[in-house]
Amino acid sequence: xxxxxxxxxxxxxxxxxxxxxxxxxxxxxxxxxxxxxxxxxxxxxxxxxxxxxxxxxxxxxxxxxxxxxxxxxxxxxxxxxxxxxxxxxxxxxxxxxxxxxxxxxxxxxxxxxxxxxxxxxxxxxxxxxxxxxxxxxxxxxxxxxxxxxxxxxxxxxxxxxxxxxxxxxxxxxxxxxxxxxxxxxxxxxxxxxxxxxxxxxxxxxxxxxxxxxxxxxxxxxxxxxxxxxxxxxxxxxxxxxxxxxxxxxxxxxxxxxxxxxxxxxxxxxxxxxxxxxxxxxxxxxxxxxxxxxxxxxxxx
Amino acid sequence: xxxxxxxxxxxxxxxxxxxxxxxxxxxxxxxxxxxxxxxxxxxxxxxxxxxxxxxxxxxxxxxxxxxxxxxxxxxxxxxxxxxxxxxxxxxxxxxxxxxxxxxxxxxxxxxxxxxxxxxxxxxxxxxxxxxxxxxxxxxxxxxxxxxxxxxxxxxxxxxxxxxxxxxxxxxxxxxxxxxxxxxxxxxxxxxxxxxxxxxxxxxxxxxxxxxxxxxxxxxxxxxxxxxxxxxxxxxxxxxxxxxxxxxxxxxxxxxxxxxxxxxxxxxxxxxxxxxxxxxxxxxxxxxxxxxxxxxxxxxxxxxxxxxxxxxxxxxxxxxxxxxxxxxxxxxxxxxxxxxxxxxxxxxxxxxxxxxxxxxxxxxxxxxxx
Numbered sequence: 001x002x003x004x005x006x007x008x009x010x011x012x013x014x015x016x017x018x019x020x021x022x023x024x025x026x027x028x029x030x031x032x033x034x035x036x037x038x039x040x041x042x043x044x045x046x047x048x049x050x051x052x053x054x055x056x057x058x059x060x061x062x063x064x065x066x067x068x069x070x071x072x073x074x075x076x077x078x079x080x081x082x083x084x085x086x087x088x089x090x091x092x093x094x095x096x097x098x099x100x101x102x103x104x105x106x107x108x109x110x111x112x113x114x115x116x117x118x119x120x121x122x123x124x125x126x127x128x129x130x131x132x133x134x135x136x137x138x139x140x141x142x143x144x145x146x147x148x149x150x151x152x153x154x155x156x157x158x159x160x161x162x163x164x165x166x167x168x169x170x171x172x173x174x175x176x177x178x179x180x181x182x183x184x185x186x187x188x189x190x191x192x193x194x195x196x197x198x199x200x201x202x203x204x205x206x207x208x209x210x211x212x213x214x215x216x217x218x219x220x221x222x223x224x225x226x227x228x229x230x231x232x233x234x235x236x237x238x239x240x241x242x243x244x245x246x247x248x249x250x251x252x253x254x255x256x257x258x259x260x261x262x263x264x265x266x267x268x269x270x271x272x273x274x275x276x277x278x279x280x281x282x283x284x285x286x287x288x289x290x291x292x293x294x295x296x297x298x299x300x
Numbered sequence: 301x302x303x304x305x306x307x308x309x310x311x312x313x314x315x316x317x318x319x320x321x322x323x324x325x326x327x328x329x330x331x332x333x334x335x336x337x338x339x340x341x342x343x344x345x346x347x348x349x350x351x352x353x354x355x356x357x358x359x360x361x362x363x364x365x366x367x368x369x370x371x372x373x374x375x376x377x378x379x380x381x382x383x384x385x386x387x388x389x390x391x392x393x394x395x396x397x398x399x400x401x402x403x404x405x406x407x408x409x410x411x412x413x414x415x416x417x418x419x420x421x422x423x424x425x426x427x428x429x430x431x432x433x434x435x436x437x438x439x440x441x442x443x444x445x446x447x448x449x450x451x452x453x454x455x456x457x458x459x460x461x462x463x464x465x466x467x468x469x470x471x472x473x474x475x476x477x478x479x480x481x482x483x484x485x486x487x488x489x490x491x492x493x494x495x496x497x498x499x500x501x502x503x504x505x506x507x508x509x510x511x512x513x514x515x516x517x518x519x520x521x522x523x524x525x526x527x528x529x530x531x532x533x534x535x536x537x538x539x540x541x542x543x544x545x546x547x548x549x550x551x552x553x554x555x556x557x558x559x560x561x562x563x564x565x566x567x568x569x570x571x572x573x574x575x576x577x578x579x580x581x582x583x584x585x586x587x588x589x590x591x592x593x594x595x596x597x598x599x600x601x602x603x604x605x606x607x608x609x610x611x612x613x614x615x616x617x618x619x620x621x622x623x624x625x626x627x628x629x630x631x632x633x634x635x636x637x638x639x640x641x642x643x644x645x646x647x648x649x650x651x652x653x654x655x656x657x658x659x660x661x662x663x664x665x666x667x668x669x
Contacts, residue, residue, distance in 0.1 A: 001516040004541060008508040124338040126529055130563040135539035144542035219505040220536060220561060221529070223340065226505070264509035270473065270499040272509065 004143035005261050011149040011218070013257020014156035018211035019234030020241070020249035021163065022084075022204030028180040028244040029200050031100075035107040036087055037208060038231015039114035040080050044209025045222040046122060047076040049129050052216075065132060073155075073213045077206035084205025085198050093194070111227075118224040126221045133217070152214045159210060160250055163203065167246060176200060180244070229273070236280040242293020251291060329368050329621055331356060331611060332391040333604070334401030334411075335426075336379035340503065340529045343557060344403050347598030348425060349374050352400045354590060355608035365616045375399075377407045388414040396420060397621035398611045400604055405429035405476040412440045419623035421611055421630065425603035428551060429479045433647040439627040441648040443607050443637070444600070445574070445655055447476070450550055451483030453655045454523070454572045457668075458548055459491040464520030468496035470510065470534075472526035480550045481525030495519050502530060508537050515543040527552040531569075532561025539565045546570060551655075554599045559663050571658045575639060576667050577602055583638040606637040 019041050026034045051072040055061060061068045091110045095103045137146040167173040178186040179196045187193045215230075216222055233256065241252025256276055263275035283290060333352040335345030349372075356372045364370055373396055375387035384407035391399055392414065398421040402408045408427035415422040416437040423441045424432065430446045458464065467488065471481035478499065485494055495517040500510055511534070514522060524531055524547055531553040538544070547569045554573040559566045577583035586605055590597040614629045615621055634643040643651050658665045 001512055004512045004515075005509060008506075008512060008541070012506055012508075124340075125342050126340050126557075126561070128532075128557075128560045130560070131536060131565065135536075135565065136542075137540075144540065146540040148540070215505065219533060220563075221505065221533065223503075225503075261509045265513040268498070269507075269510035269513070270501065272501055272504060 001265070003141045005265050006258065007140070007143055007145055007149060009258035009261035010254060011152050011257070012261060013237075013254035014152050015211045015215055015218075015230075015253075016234050016237045016256050017250045017253025018156050018159065018207045018214075019230060020237040020253045021160070021246065022208050023235050023238040024241070024243055024246060024249040025200050025204045027238070028246075029176070029183070029197060030092070030096075030103075032092065032103050032107065033235070034092075034204075035104070035231070036091070036110035036114060037204065038227035038229075038234065039111050040084055040087075040205045040227070041208040041212045041230055041234075042118065042222070042224065042227030043083060043114065044076045044080045044212025045216045045226065046118060046127070046212075047079050047209065048072050048213030048216045049127055049222055051075045052129060061132070069132070069151075069213075069217065073210055076209045076213050080209030080212075081202040081206040084201040084208075087205075088198060088201040093197075111231075115224055115227070122224060124224065126223050129216050129220045129222075131220060148218050152218060155210070155214065159207060163207070163246070166203075172196070172199060233276050236276050239290055240279055240283050242290025245290065245292045245294070248290055248292035255291075327368050328371050329365060329615065330371050330373050330391075330394060330396040331608065332373045332375055332387075332396040332399035332401065333608075334375040334377055334384070334387050334391070334399055334407075335403035336407075337374065337376040339378045339380075341379045341403070341527060343555065343598060344426070344600060345376065345379075347601045348401060348403055348604040350594045351425075351590070351597075351601045351604035352608045354593065355605050355612065359612050365612050366619060366621075370612065375401070377402055377404075379404050379407065381406050381410050384408075384411050385414065387411070391415075392418040392420070397615065398422070398623070398626065400425060400607045400611065402427065403600070404474065405432060405479065406474045408432050409435075409475060412437055416440060421614070421623050421626050423607040423611060423630075425607045426551075426600045427476075429475050430483075431475070431479070433649050437648075438631075439623050441607075441610075441627075441630060441644055443603050443610070443642060443650055444551075446649060447480040447550070448483045448487075450572050450655050451480055451485075452487045453657070454548055454550065454570075455484050455487035455489075455491070457570070457572075457657045458521060458523075459488065461668075462521055462546070464492050466495045466517065466519040467492045468514045468517060468519040468522035469494055469498075470496070470514070470522065470524050470526075471499055472502050472524075472530050473499040474502070474526070476552060477525035477527070479525070480552075481523060484523050484525070484548075492520075496522075500526075500530065500534075502526075505533065506537070507534050508541055511538050511541045511543050515541060519545060521546050521548055523547070524549045524553075526550075528555045528558040529561065532558045532566070535569060536562045536565045548572075551599070554658065554665060559660060566660045566663070569660045570668070571660070571665065572655050573599065573658055573665075574603075575654045575656055577638060580639065582636070582640075586638055602638045606635075606642060610635045610637075610642065 022037045055068045091106045092103050133147040175191045237252035237256040238249045241248030264272040333349045335348040337345035356370045377384035377387045388411040403426045405427045408424045416439050421439045428447045471477040551573045554571050614626045618625045618629045634641045657668045
């Protein structure tokens with residue numbers, strides 16, 4: 001049972017980690033908690049199901065299921081990247097010099113708008129995606145790793161490696177790190193701050209969209225309210241790992257997924273959600289900067 | 301000043317409309333239809349509303365009741381007890397004569413006190429928790445069976461046909477789900493050992509943790525007390541953690557949406573529900589009428605239609621909308637229903653509640669003979 005729960009936890013954690021990355025990257029640069037991020041994840045899940053439907057009409061899954069999944073993730077990521085950048089452009093950029101609370105309220109507003117737009121256009125009921133991949137996978141130490149779980153784990157690790165390479169090795173990544181250290185100084189040195197911020201939102205939102213499509217494949221249901229809880233849990237994961245830290249968000253996501261699964265199986269499945277928030281409270285009391293976060297220094 | 305004039309004229313117009321409504325109220329009898337019409341159980345509430353609407357339209361075509369037109373009021377409780385109480389207050393303020401609803405046990409039980417106090421007749425087409433009619437309210441009825449009957453039949457079937465040694469029992473923590481699970485467990489007696497008992501969180505997408513814990517206990521079958529969205533995800537994820545034992549569950553899962561969510565994993569699931577309606581001529585004529593307007597009827601559409609007809613018949617026969625008199629008439633008489641004659645016992649439950657066991661085969665519910 002332990003191995004099975006470990007695998008369940010890792011798959012769930014990979015999803016949390018992908019969403020948490022968006023929170024942490026935006027916080028690192030703007031010191032803003034982007035509460036609309038969970039909604040971008042929800043949009044990604046809906047887009048995934050819509051694209052999958054269109055591809056099915058076009059007959060693609062008959063030729064190749066993996067190609068259809070690949071395309072639906074790619075298209076959903078592209079759309080949501082644009083959504084994320086547009087949210088930044090219209091809801092956050094005009095408020096960048098305003099008091100700190102203003103963009104936060106704007107974020108909550110965007111979240112409510114997106115939820116309601118989806119509710120009105122897509123309806124309030126669950127949308128279903130029948131299981132596309134077989135449920136019997138391969139046995140690992142007595143546990144069943146289903147193809148979807150294997151896919152989620154490998155795809156999210158690939159995406160995280162790409163992100164890590166991008167931030168650590170490319171010119172744009174360097175500009176991003178510089179902006180997060182000191183936005184004004186980076187601007188004085190010739191970095192196009194607006195461009196860097198837009199790219200941060202593009203990347204964060206596309207990762208959330210990938211998570212959304214993966215969850216749709218995994219559970220087969222999407223709902224206009226799904227972004228709320230997932231967003232809050234991913235935020236918890238980001239805080240656990242240390243908000244602002246990219247490796248921290250990955251670690252926090254995986255840890256949160258496992259804490260939830262082990263808590264639900266060994267203690268009580270009724271309090272599954274409570275474990276996540278217990279972790280948030282304990283982190284905030286004992287180590288407010290998170291596991292891998294650095295102590296925030298007051299810039300003088 | 302010009303602005304003021306505009307406001308004044310709007311105010312006058314509103315006042316005129318309000319008085320118009322007031323005077324119309326004398327010539328209208330209102331019937332409430334309450335259930336979850338948004339949210340993940342919305343299909344059930346909408347099925348219920350459609351059926352009441354159909355019954356009301358038929359009565360109006362025949363000239364209404366007591367010489368008055370009948371109007372249906374729609375109330376969305378979102379399957380949430382708090383919303384349900386506000387729906388009840390809305391109906392009471394609008395002076396509804398009676399209500400068909402609510403759908404969920406957790407909504408019907410708290411609202412029944414409000415309706416009974418307001419002298420309104422309440423007939424639920426789907427509330428199966430026994431507590432609903434045991435509160436001593438004289439104006440509260442139901443046209444479906446109860447969970448203790450259902451739990452007994454499910455347990456008897458399991459013990460006789462599947463003969464398991466070890467059983468796991470889970471529920472969704474609602475008045476309906478937990479109640480049903482407890483009645484099932486009680487009815488098992490010493491017939492089999494319950495090796496796991498626990499609750500799950502409604503709306504949670506991931507049930508793998510609890511399913512893995514169940515698998516560890518090596519049960520032969522598992523029982524679930526709850527509604528179709530959760531049941532669909534449970535059987536789907538059970539296959540993914542390698543738990544391939546049949547699920548037994550109650551009437552809340554009897555809906556095609558369950559099969560849509562679960563796909564092939566739904567095969568073999570046992571569900572207790574009322575008798576097959578398609579074979580009865582009375583039910584067939586309802587199905588045809590319903591299909592013409594709303595499409596395929598849901599599992600509880602026919603019960604809601606019967607409930608609305610019983611209320612309107614009783615109003616017609618007693619010649620009043622006084623809840624106490626109408627309720628008294630309903631309690632003492634027999635009504636023709638889609639499944640045969642409907643009469644009520646002293647609590648307000650139907651005297652005959654036929655539950656049978658169904659099984660999912662090739663994506664359809666088939667009665668187990």
